[in-house]
Amino acid sequence: MLSNKHIVRISVTIAVISWLFLLILDLFILFEVSNNMNVGFHREASAFLLGLFFVALFLFYKIRIEKAESINFIDLLWRVFVTGLLATIVSFTIRFFYFILGSSNLAENTYLINFFYHINLGLISAFIISTLIVWKRLILYQKTKKLIILWQIFEYALLFSILLNFFGIEILGELAYNIIFFLLILLGIILSVNLKWVAYLNFKQKWKSILLIILVILYLIYFFINLRTYSADYGPVIITDLLDNLFVRALFGFILTYCIFSLLVILFNLPTSSVFEQKFEDVINFQRLSQSIQTGKNEEQVLEILLDSSASAVLAGAGWIEIFKHNKENKYLKTDNLSIKAIRRITEAIRKSKIKNLLETEIYSIGNVSKMTSSIKDSKFKSALLVPLIVQKKQIGIMALLKDVNEGFNKEIIDIIRTFANQACISIENFRLLGEAIENERYKEELKIARKVQQSLLPSDLISNTCFEISGFSVSADEVGGDYYDTYQLSDHKFVLVIGDVSGKGTSAAFNMSQMKGVFYSLVQLDLSSKEFLIHANNALSRCLEKTSFITLSIYIVNTRERTIEFSRAGHCPTLYYSGENGTSSFMENKGLGLGILRNDNYKNYVEVNQINYSTGDIMMLYTDGITEARNELNEEFGYQKLKEFLDEHATQDPKLIQENLLETLYKFVGGKSRYDDYSALIIRFK
């Protein structure tokens, strides 16, 4: 298939060549006629060239206009206008030329007359054919299948009329000629009622269209008269008379009909045009409001769009939005023609009107507000409309619209404004929900990091030795707990165990815990006594912890050679000790004070150091208060007594098994795993 570009080139070439040949042939025929020679087949050839010229022009404009991307109606009409203008200017130039020639011999020269006639012929043909294509685009705007078929019939009929010209009016007979002409015009009239494009013109465009169409009509009339003048003045010497051409006549008729139809429809549409435009703008404003959330506008920008849209929708003279700021001065968004002073003046006027309750009470839903508009006594404005703005069942502000006429807001307008306001509020609500969701997500992410940090702070491997078995665990279900335990081997027979609890939850707990771990590893290597360790730890942590934070810690230094345990307690819950010899367990009580509570040198007065000897089969259970404070459905605590009973019962088991059983017992007590679980323990059994 040939591309459009090729068709354009070929059609232009054919049009030019056929026009040139037509000119030459007609001049030749004129020569034959004036010398009384036999014309022969030359007239048929002339008709053929004219037909070819029309078809070439038709193809050219079909591609140039029909395939053009722009569907702007004014642009289309403008093309028609320009083509017509060109043809008119050339035609006037020719007239002017003749005017100068006056009645000289040259003016009477039939060859020159024919030459100029052909120039007119070419330009007028171009004008009417291009106009036909433009009309086609206008008519087929919003096409239906039926309409397309009808148009195709019209086009074929026109093509047929070009073919008919071969035979000439003489052969066809006047009646047949007129019938065909009438049928073509009838088809044209039927097509001319398709004027949907007019509805899409705004007020300004309608005026432009009217102007352009009137000019097109003027062109048509002028061209027609021009051609008629030629026929009347030089009839016999004009070889190809355009007005005899059925195709040209039909086009003149059709174009004129459509012009008149369009003109009338546009004129009648002018008064309602503003209403249509308003509706269209409402829809666009509505879209702007609903899209404002996606385009990353903030709340104030959404409200600005609301005010703009509302003011333009109601053709309101002025308006403002008061945004309620709690504990701060309310913020005003306003139209340009209002001053803050004017707003205060009008607010006072509204306070005296029947919609004053809208200003005075907080509104939770627009639904129960029946009256939103009222007349006001103000020097400039006569009526006011108040629309409360409600987001998440809370009033965030109020919009006021003003008009300089009485009862300026009818029910329909109020409905539109309410819809606008609702849409804006939904946008703002979505905006806030999105913000909250992001905030929530960030908080969750933070907790996740805190949990990771906390887990990484707990030792993955505990010390191991032939003299004891050890097992430790820490469970925190949802929140980040502050439990900490650790072990350290000082020498081949000296081991340190600690367990602690950092006050607070979440990131701050994880943070404090990492400080505790740092302090532990720094101090434990110094091989201090348990009391010295706590004094130093208190000193260090007092400088790091925030005012209300503290850490409880118990430290145990196990000497496997002397089989002794030295221990000190810094406010941590007392360790449970099972004596294999006695067959019962008890809590290792001694004096102590949490780290970071007393942040001065007096701390040493509050800690003790104790020492016990251990024997084979003894068990030491270090734990955190999450275990003793675990609660069941009756809100009872697990408590110290149950813990003691548990250890007594499981004392023969190895630490790993004790650990498993302890967790099982706890879950059984609280009734399954819950998000409040926060258990840690370190169990050591001596051999």
Added chain:
Amino acid sequence: MIDISNKTEEDFLILTLGGEVDASSSIHLDKALGKAIEQNHKKILVDCNNLNYISSAGLGVFMSYIEDFQSQNINLVLFGLSDKVKNVFEILGLDQLLKISKNLEEAKSLC
């Protein structure tokens, strides 16, 4: 949840705590104690008869004012603690830094 009410008796300020003091409600306790110090009360009695539970965050509040009490010569006495609540104070060692008594009369005499 926590209920805090206060009244003055002679030159004593009596803060009555009820319910549970956990991480979130400890803020109210902090405010109440901060206000009492600001209002220059020198004898503060804390009635814990209706206090069911206190978390480490609650203990942290008392702890954070210990220095203020010492430097400003403020006498703060807790009284009417349940065994459980008292145990919490004792384990942490706060009983060594704060005065704890059985009842109001004893608390007043300790001030």
